[in-house]
Amino acid sequence: MTALIAHRLEAGYGARRVLRGLDLTLEPGGLIALVGPNGAGKSTLLRALAGLIRPTNGGVTLDDVDVLSMSRAALASRIAVVPQTFDTLFPFTVREIVALGRTARLSLFARPARSDQEAVERAISDQDLSLLAGRRIDALSGGERQRVVLAMALAQEADVLLLDEPTAHLDPSHQRSVLLEVGELARTRSVIALAVLHDLNLAALADRVIVLRDGSLQADGPPALALSAGVVGQVFGDGLAVTQVEGRTVVLPR
Amino acid sequence: MSRAAPAFVVLAILLPVSVVVGILIGAVPIAPGDVLGAIFGAGDTATGVIVRDLRLPRVIAATLVGGALAVAGTLLQGLFRNPLADPYVTGTSAGGALGAVAVIAIGGDMSGAVVPVAAFAGALVSALGVWQLSRLGGRTTVLTVLLAGIVLTSFAGAMITLLLFLSDRLALRLRAILDILGGGVAVRSTGELVVAAVVIAIGLVLAVVLGRRIDAFVFGEETAATLGVDPDRTTIAVIAAAALLTGAAVALAGLVGFVGLVVPHALRPIVGAGHRTLALASFLAGASVLVLADTGARSVIAPAELPVGVLTGLVGAPFFLFLLVRARRREIA
Numbered sequence: 108m109t110a111l112i113a114h115r116l117e118a119g120y121g122a123r124r125v126l127r128g129l130d131l132t133l134e135p136g137g138l139i140a141l142v143g144p145n146g147a148g149k150s151t152l153l154r155a156l157a158g159l160i161r162p163t164n165g166g167v168t169l170d171d172v173d174v175l176s177m178s179r180a181a182l183a184s185r186i187a188v189v190p191q192t193f194d195t196l197f198p199f200t201v202r203e204i205v206a207l208g209r210t211a212r213l214s215l216f217a218r219p220a221r222s223d224q225e226a227v228e229r230a231i232s233d234q235d236l237s238l239l240a241g242r243r244i245d246a247l248s249g250g251e252r253q254r255v256v257l258a259m260a261l262a263q264e265a266d267v268l269l270l271d272e273p274t275a276h277l278d279p280s281h282q283r284s285v286l287l288e289v290g291e292l293a294r295t296r297s298v299i300a301l302a303v304l305h306d307l308n309l310a311a312l313a314d315r316v317i318v319l320r321d322g323s324l325q326a327d328g329p330p331a332l333a334l335s336a337g338v339v340g341q342v343f344g345d346g347l348a349v350t351q352v353e354g355r356t357v358v359l360p361r
Numbered sequence: 362m363s364r365a366a367p368a369f370v371v372l373a374i375l376l377p378v379s380v381v382v383g384i385l386i387g388a389v390p391i392a393p394g395d396v397l398g399a400i401f402g403a404g405d406t407a408t409g410v411i412v413r414d415l416r417l418p419r420v421i422a423a424t425l426v427g428g429a430l431a432v433a434g435t436l437l438q439g440l441f442r443n444p445l446a447d448p449y450v451t452g453t454s455a456g457g458a459l460g461a462v463a464v465i466a467i468g469g470d471m472s473g474a475v476v477p478v479a480a481f482a483g484a485l486v487s488a489l490g491v492w493q494l495s496r497l498g499g500r501t502t503v504l505t506v507l508l509a510g511i512v513l514t515s516f517a518g519a520m521i522t523l524l525l526f527l528s529d530r531l532a533l534r535l536r537a538i539l540d541i542l543g544g545g546v547a548v549r550s551t552g553e554l555v556v557a558a559v560v561i562a563i564g565l566v567l568a569v570v571l572g573r574r575i576d577a578f579v580f581g582e583e584t585a586a587t588l589g590v591d592p593d594r595t596t597i598a599v600i601a602a603a604a605l606l607t608g609a610a611v612a613l614a615g616l617v618g619f620v621g622l623v624v625p626h627a628l629r630p631i632v633g634a635g636h637r638t639l640a641l642a643s644f645l646a647g648a649s650v651l652v653l654a655d656t657g658a659r660s661v662i663a664p665a666e667l668p669v670g671v672l673t674g675l676v677g678a679p680f681f682l683f684l685l686v687r688a689r690r691r692e693i694a
Binding site: 154157159178179180182183184186187188190192193194195196197198199200203204207208210211212213256259263 | 577588635
C-alpha cells in the first residue's frame with residue numbers, strides 16, 4: 108500500500124522555523140483534513156509533502172523513496188497538487204487546462220496518446236465539466252475554475268492528491284460535495300487525499316483530521332477526537348464552542 | 362490545432378503576399394514584370410541592383426526580424442504570465458542593442474557573426490536580469506517586470522551614449538549605430554543575414570519544443586513544478602531562446618518596438634493560448650506585419666526612408682497604453 112511519510116520534518120523560510128520535527132504517515136482511504144490556525148504551517152507542510160521545498164531537517168518519503176530524489180516528471184505522476192491560485196489572463200480552454208495534468212507523461216515531441224486523452228475526458232466528466240470543456244477559463248466563475256483545477260489534478264492519475272484550500276471559492280453546497288467526492292475517490296481508487304481546510308465544520312466531514320499548531324502536531328484522528336472541545340480550545344482559543352449535531356462534530360463561534 | 366487551422370491558412374497566404382508587395386513597392390517605381398525578371402537575373406543593371414541587392418535582402422531581413430520578435434514576445438509573455446511583456450519593454454532588446462553598439466564602436470567586423478553574437482549576449486544578460494529582478498518580491502507581477510525593463514533600458518541607453526562619446530571610430534560607423542537605435546532594417550552583408558536566419562530558426566524550433574512546458578506555467582512556477590516541469594531549467598531555456606531571437610533581430614534591425622507585444626496578443630483569441638501553436642502563428646504574422654511596415658517606412662517620405670521602428674512605435678505605443686489601462690482596470694497589474 109502506498110504511504111507518504113514525513114520523518115522528523117523541519118522546514119522554514121530563512122531564519123523562520125515553520126515546521127518543528129513532524130512525524131506523519133499518510134495512507135490511502137478517505138479524506139484527510141489538515142487544519143490549524145493561520146501560520147501553523149499547513150501550507151508549508153503541504154509544500155514539503157509535494158517536494159516543493161527542501162526541509163532543513165528530516166524528510167518526506169513516498170513508498171520509502173525520498174521525494175526530493177525523484178525527478179519532477181516522476182513526482183508529478185505520483186503526487187498531484189490542486190493549487191490555491193488559478194488566475195490567468197490567457198484564454199486557455201477548460202480542456203487545455205485539464206490536459207496540463209498530462210504534461211509529465213508527454214515527451215517533448217509526441218502527440219498525446221489515447222490514454223492521455225481518456226484521462227483528460229474522464230477528469231472532465233468526473234468534475235461535471237463536459238458542457239464547459241470548450242469554454243475559455245478566463246470566462247468562468249471562481250467555483251467553475253476550482254473544478255477545472257481539480258480536474259487538472261485528477262488527470263495526473265497520481266497516487267497522492269494534495270489540495271490547498273480546495274473549497275475557498277465554492278458555495279456551501281459545492282464545498283460539501285467536492286470534499287465528499289474527493290473522499291469517495293480516495294476510497295474507491297485507493298488514493299491518499301489530503302486537504303488543507305480553514306473551515307472546521309468542513310474538516311469534520313473528513314475521515315481523519317490532523318491538527319497543526321506552531322509547526323507541531325496537536326491531534327490526529329477521527330473528527331470526533333481530533334476536533335474535541337479540549338483540542339479546539341487548546342489550539343484555536345476559547346472563542347469557539349464544540350457541539351454534536353446529528354452525530355457530527357460542529358464548531359461554532361461563541 | 363483545429364480552431365487554429367483557418368488562421369494558419371490565412372497567415373500562410375498573407376506572408377508571401379506581403380513579401381511580394383514589399384519587393385514590388387519602393388522609392389523607384391519598377392514594373393512588376395521587370396521586378397520578376399530582375400530576381401532571376403534579367404533586365405538592366407540598375408533595376409537588378411535595386412531588386413536583388415536592396416529590396417530582396419531587406420524584405421528577407423524584415424521577415425526574419427518580425428517573426429523573431431513576435432516569437433520572442435510569445436515566449437516572454439508565457440514565461441512572465443504577462444500579456445504586456447515583449448523583448449522591447451523588458452529591456453531585452455536594449456541589452457542586445459548595447460552589445461551590438463559596443464562591438465561596432467570598438468571596430469568589430471560588421472559582416473559576419475560578430476554583431477549577432479554580441480547582440481545575443483547583451484539580450485541574454487538583460488533577460489536573465491529581468492527574470493531575477495521580477496522574482497525579488499517572491500511573486501512575479503506585471504508591473505515588476507515592466508519596472509525591471511525600464512531600469513535595464515535606461516542603463517543600456519546610458520552605456521550606449523557613453524560608448525558614443527568615447528569611441529573614435531564613430532564617424533565612420535555612425536550610420537550603423539543610428540540604424541540600431543532608430544530601429545531600421547539594414548542588411549550590411551549577406552553573411553549577417555545567413556547567421557541571423559540560422560539563429561532565428563534555432564530559436565523558433567526551441568519555442569515550439571518548449572511550448573507545452575510554457576503552458577504549464579499558467580498558474581505559476583510552483584504549479585508548473587507539480588505538473589512535472591522543472592521550473593528553473595525551463596525558465597533558463599525559454600530565456601535563452603528569447604535572447605537568441607531578440608539578439609538576431611537587433612543585429613539586423615536594432616530597436617524595433619511593440620511587434621513582439623502586439624502580435625501574440627492579437628493572435629491569442631484567434632488561435633488559442635497554447636504556446637506551441639501561438640509561437641508558430643506569431644512567426645508568420647510577425648513576419649508579415651514587419652515586411653508591410655517596412656515597406657510603408659520606405660515609401661511614406663520617399664525618396665527618404667523612415668526607420669521602421671518609428672512606425673511600429675507610433676502604432677504600438679498607444680496600443681500598449683490601451684492594454685495597460687485595461688489590465689489596471691481588471692486589477693491584475
